[in-house]
Amino acid sequence: xxxxxSFRRRLTAQIDGINWAIEQTRDVQGDIxxxxxxxxxxxxxxRENAERRIWVIDRVLQCxxxxxxxxxxxxxGEADEMLAHLAKKGARVALAHYDFGFGIKEKDVExxxxxxxxxxxxxxPGGLVVSQQPLVGxxxxxxxxxxxxxxxxxxxxx
Amino acid sequence: xxxxxSFRRRLTAQIDGINWAIEQTRDVQGDIxxxxxxxxxxxxxxRENAERRIWVIDRVLQCxxxxxxxxxxxxxGEADEMLAHLAKKGARVALAHYDFGFGIKEKDVExxxxxxxxxxxxxxPGGLVVSQQPLVGxxxxxxxxxxxxxxxxxxxxx
Numbered sequence: 001x002x003x004x005x006s007f008r009r010r011l012t013a014q015i016d017g018i019n020w021a022i023e024q025t026r027d028v029q030g031d032i033x034x035x036x037x038x039x040x041x042x043x044x045x046x047r048e049n050a051e052r053r054i055w056v057i058d059r060v061l062q063c064x065x066x067x068x069x070x071x072x073x074x075x076x077g078e079a080d081e082m083l084a085h086l087a088k089k090g091a092r093v094a095l096a097h098y099d100f101g102f103g104i105k106e107k108d109v110e111x112x113x114x115x116x117x118x119x120x121x122x123x124x125p126g127g128l129v130v131s132q133q134p135l136v137g138x139x140x141x142x143x144x145x146x147x148x149x150x151x152x153x154x155x156x157x158x
Numbered sequence: 159x160x161x162x163x164s165f166r167r168r169l170t171a172q173i174d175g176i177n178w179a180i181e182q183t184r185d186v187q188g189d190i191x192x193x194x195x196x197x198x199x200x201x202x203x204x205r206e207n208a209e210r211r212i213w214v215i216d217r218v219l220q221c222x223x224x225x226x227x228x229x230x231x232x233x234x235g236e237a238d239e240m241l242a243h244l245a246k247k248g249a250r251v252a253l254a255h256y257d258f259g260f261g262i263k264e265k266d267v268e269x270x271x272x273x274x275x276x277x278x279x280x281x282x283p284g285g286l287v288v289s290q291q292p293l294v295g296x297x298x299x300x301x302x303x304x305x306x307x308x309x310x311x312x313x314x315x316x
Binding site for chain 1: 160161162163165166169170172173197198199200202203205206207222224225
């Protein structure tokens, strides 16, 4: 499989995984949290498929103009601080998508572990976290069968 | 359709279009030319699916390390100059993939038109150019039915 095909497979896993998680959390009250806005494609997908408030955390706002979150929902800054800020605001998250990462595995795993308790603090019990990086302190669950278990991870909040 | 789904559709069009063009040029003698290396995903796909020399033109070498072209095949610099250099070398191209662009439509169309005669100069008669931007002076042909005709363009060299 070429890297082009592998990339398409990763995108498919992302779309299927997010759709599945939206479906699974349909009866869980709460907001959505997008960690890492990037170009805004995933944000746009969440926005189109789930009618909830979507909090967005990123260091910078450099998405496609059509995917700019409302100012009140965009928390610009370091993830640790922004997650703590969100908890203080009393936000309750039913579905979170974790897409932080530098592309350096060791560093990304360390960051995922460090941020995990801060994410847990804003999740409602039974809420789901969809992630490309391993997180700690959540119950790992299996997502849809079509997804390679190495590519996308699914966690339930305790 | 969300921008995430639209992006996957574009990738699928790219994969199908390149595979189709490789098949169509199977009996045409010549090399491959990749204009715009980027992260190297398309280069990797060409490399995996066609056993030909692949010339690569880009301003910078910033691909994934596993997709670095052999030094002798990588022409680093401005496209105009590098295409002229390739023609002078006597390279003959059976299949070209055009992936230059700034993401600003007007500028990209202007660049495609400006580079078209320089691309034509290295193509063998009957060779194909697969492109995301409109080119001039070639015969436009229809690619595979699965591809949205606005997304990918196919040209035959005169």
